[in-house]
Amino acid sequence: MYSDLVMEHFSNPRNVGAMPDADGVGSAGNPVCGDVMKLFIRVRDGRIEDARFQTFGCGAAIATSSMVTEMVKGKTLDEALDISNKAVAEALGGLPPTKMHCSNLAAEALHRAIEDYRSRAPA
Amino acid sequence: MYSDLVMEHFSNPRNVGAMPDADGVGSAGNPVCGDVMKLFIRVRDGRIEDARFQTFGCGAAIATSSMVTEMVKGKTLDEALDISNKAVAEALGGLPPTKMHCSNLAAEALHRAIEDYRSRAPA
Amino acid sequence: MKRAVYLDHAATTPVHPRALEAMLPFFSQRYGNPSSVYSLAQEARQAVEESRVAVADILGCPARDIIFTSGGTESDNAALKGVAFAARESGNHIVTSAIEHHAVLETCRFLEKFGFEVTYLPVDECGLVRVEDVEKAITQSTILVSIMLANNEVGTIEPIAEIARVVKDKSKLVGSRVFLHTDAVQGAGALDLDVNELGVDLLTLSSHKFYGPKGVGILYVRRGTPFLPQQSGGAHERNRRAGTENVAGIVGAAAALKLAAERRQSNGQQCQSLRDRLIAGIQLKIKRAHLSGHPTIRLPNNASLCFEYVEGESILLNLDFAGVAASSGSACTSASLEPSHVLMAMGIPEELAHGSVRFTMGPDNTEEDVDYVLSIMPGIIEKLRAISPLTEAGES
Amino acid sequence: MKRAVYLDHAATTPVHPRALEAMLPFFSQRYGNPSSVYSLAQEARQAVEESRVAVADILGCPARDIIFTSGGTESDNAALKGVAFAARESGNHIVTSAIEHHAVLETCRFLEKFGFEVTYLPVDECGLVRVEDVEKAITQSTILVSIMLANNEVGTIEPIAEIARVVKDKSKLVGSRVFLHTDAVQGAGALDLDVNELGVDLLTLSSHKFYGPKGVGILYVRRGTPFLPQQSGGAHERNRRAGTENVAGIVGAAAALKLAAERRQSNGQQCQSLRDRLIAGIQLKIKRAHLSGHPTIRLPNNASLCFEYVEGESILLNLDFAGVAASSGSACTSASLEPSHVLMAMGIPEELAHGSVRFTMGPDNTEEDVDYVLSIMPGIIEKLRAISPLTEAGES
C-alpha cells in the first residue's frame, strides 16, 4: 500500500512534538475527519531554521507531516510557500490515490504556519 | 445422472428391432423433438406374447423403450394398458426430472400399439 | 523470527487444511463441467450436489433451497434484488438497518435508483436493532426486511428470531406478504444457522469467513419466495444462478462449513475466553480505551475497541510492524475515508470512531497471542498519543 | 485400464499444473483479505494487482480497465446490464446475434423485461454474422452491440474487427455513441485478444476455458464506457464489482492466461491437425455425417458434426462407456430439451441438430486419441442407427 519511504517516516517520524517558543504555528484538518496536523516553525533571517509537528491521523498523515518538516528546513519563507502537496507526496515516493488528501494537510498546515509568522512580524 | 438400471438397459437394450409380422404397432414422438419410439406387439389369446421396439432418442428414451417391452410381455391387454409412465420410470429406478417426458413416450407408444391391434381385430 | 499473530478472523480466514484437501482433486483431475453428460463431469455434479446436502443439513432446509454464489456480496445482492424485482407488483418498500454490511446497504442504494424505497432503521448504542422499530416500519407496501444476524464490526448479535415473529404478525396485519432476509456471514461457526429456528426466508453466508475459500457464497431461499435471478444464462442452480459451478470452491465451502458447525461449541468457548482476556487486559493497561458493541450479546470472538486521541490505521500499521494483524472498522473497504457507518449509527463520536480497532479471534489463537498483544499495545498507543495534538487538549 | 480421452475442452479444461501451483499458497498461507492494511493482506493485494497487469498485457490495455469477476457468465451479465442501465438515457436498443451463449441471450431477455429492445441478428449457414446486418440494425437509439468472438458450439470465428469499424462509422452517422462488447470466452488460447486490434469496448473471458480455475472471469471495460456496476457493496475493483476478491482464483486465472498466450501458436497448430484428422476420418468412415460451422473460419480445435438418424446424448453416453468425453451442443445446459439454438439459427433441420456431437481438442490430445475415437465411432453410430426407426425411412 505505502512506499518504503512512507513507512520509514511513519515508523521513525522526524521532528515530532510541540515547540513552545515557535515563531509560527499552523493547523489543518479536523478530528471529525480523522486527520489533524499542527506545524510549528522557528524563523531566523527569513529562513525556516527548525520545524516540528504533532499529528493525529493515518500512516500517510504522519509520514507527510514528518517529510514536510524535513523539506522546509533551511528554506526561505517564499521557497517554503512553493512546496505543494504533490511535492510532499513525490518526496515520499508517492501515496496511494485514496490517501492523497493527507499530503494536502501538510502543505496547508505549513502555509498557515507561515501566515501566522507573517501576521505576527509583518515584513 | 442416470440410475444403474437405466444405464444397463441403455447399453444392452432388450427386444430391439422391427417386427415385420406384428399384430399391433404404435408410434410416439417426433424427430423434430428428438424422440421417436415405435413399439411392436405380438398378441396371443389376449396376452402380449412378444414386444419389440425401435427408438431414436436420448439415453432415457432408449432405456424406457427397452423396459416397457420387458414389462408388457405376458400381460393381458388391459393389464398392459394400466402401465403408466410413472410405472416405467419407477421400474428403472427413477429418471432425472428433465427426462421424465421420455417415459411418457414409452407408455404412449404402447397404448397406441394396443389400439392399433384392437382396431385391426375387433373384440 | 518475527511473531505472527492473526487477529482478523472477521475479515477473512485461512482455508482449513481439510477443506483444501477436499478441494484439490477438483482442479486438475476431477475437472469435468458438472453440466456435461460423461462420467468425469457427473463426478463433479455429484460433488456439487453432495456439498449442497451438507450445507442444507446445517441450515435445516431442503437441499433444493441452497444456491451457491460467488460470495457473501453476491448472495446479499441476489437476495435483495431477487426479491425486490420479483415482488415489485406487491410493493416497493424495503426495511433494513443502518449497520448492515455495504453489500446490503449499497444494494439498497442501487434499488432506490430503480424506484424502491428503503427504511434504514437506527440501532441503540450497543448496536441492537429494536424489534418494535421493525414492526413500526412495515407498511402495506413493504416486501422485504433485511437485518443481519451479527454485525461484522462490533459483533452485536441481532434478535432475528424475534424479528421474524414480528414480521410475520405485522405482515398478516397489513395483509401483504413480507419476506425476511438475514446476512448471517459473521454468524457462521459461532451461531445456530437453522433457518426455521431463525424464521428467515433468505440467508447469506460467505465461505471465506468460516475457513473455506474466497469467492464462494451461499444463499438460502425458502421455497415459495419470489425471486428474480440476477445472473442470467444457463439453467444452473435450478435456474436461479447461471454460470459454470465453481466445483472446487463449492466442495471446499461445504467441507469448511461442516467443520465449523462441528467445532462451534468448543471454538466459541475458547475464543470467548481469549477475547475476554484481551478486553480486560487492554482496559487495565490503557486509559481511555472503550469497548464498542454490546457487553454480552456479541460474537464470542469479537473485541472492538476505540482509543481516544489516536487514529486506527496508524495503530494497525504499528501492530503490523510487531506481526499482529487486526482491523479498523470493516476490512472490506479501507478505500473509504469516512469513519465506520456502524460506529456512527451507534452514536459514537466521529473522532473516537476514527480510533477504532477490531480484534477477532480464531481457533488457532492462544493465550500467548493475547498476552503478546497486551505487551505491545500500551507502547503503541503511548507513542501515537505522544505525537497527537489531541492528547494535551483532551487530557487538560 | 480404460482409456480416457478428453475431447470437450470447449466445455471446460483442467487447471494447468503451473496455474495450480501459483494458486496454492493463497489458500491457507497467504490468505489475507486484500482490503486489509497489514502485510499478510498486502501480499494478497499485490498478487491480485500483478495478476491484473499480466491479464492487461495480453489484452493490450491498461491494468485499470480489467475487472475480475466470478466467471464468463457474470462478465457477460455485467457487460450488458452495466452498459444498458448506465446508458439508458441515450437509448434502449441492443444488437446481438442469435448464436450467442445463453449468458448473453438470457441477459438480453432480462433487459427486455426492463424496457430494452433487442435485435437478434441471424447468421448464415456457416454461423457467420453478416457485417452489413450489424450496420443496418444500428439506429439512433442503439447503445450496445454484443457479438461473440467465436462460437462455442460450432467454432465459427466472427469478424469482430470489421464489425467494430462498422459500429464506429454507423455510430457517427446516427450521431450516438454505440459501444461494442465481445464474448471472447472461446477465443482465449486460440485467437489474438488485443482489445485495440479487435476494436472492442468490452470483452469477456472465463478462466476455466483456458486451463484456469472455475469461478473466475475477466471483464475488460474500456475507459470512458458507461458502466453501472451490477454487484453492489464495498469499493473493490475500483468500485465496479464489489465483493472480497477470489485471490487464489485470480492468481490462477492470470497464470493460466499467460501460459495459454505463450503456447497459442504451437497449440493451435497441433489442435488443428488433430481436428482435421478427426473430421476427415469420420467423413471417410461414417455415412451421413455432416460438419457444421464454417469449413475454414473456425477455432482450430473444434470439430462439430451432425449424424443423421441418431440422437446426440445417446452417442455421448456410448462414447463415455468407451472413455471418451465429448459434448452435444452447449455443455452449459444439458437441462434444456430444445435442440441447440445455434444449429437452428444456422438453418440445420431440427432432427439433424438432435444428432450433433462436438469434439474439442486440447494440447494434451494425441493422434492416438483421435485414432481411438475413429476406431469406436463407426460402431457406435451403427449400433444406434440399427435401433433407430428413422434409419430405414431415411435410407429408402
Ligand SMILES: Cc1ncc(COP(=O)(O)O)c(C=O)c1O
Ligand atoms: C456481514 C458481512 N456481509 C457480507 C460480507 C461480504 O462477503 P464477501 O466478502 O464474500 O463478499 C461480509 C464480509 O466482507 C460481511 O462481513
Ligand SMILES: Cc1ncc(COP(=O)(O)O)c(C=O)c1O
Ligand atoms: C461463449 C461462452 N460464453 C460464456 C460462457 C459462460 O462462462 P462460465 O462458464 O464461466 O459461466 C461460456 C461457457 O460456458 C461460453 O462458452
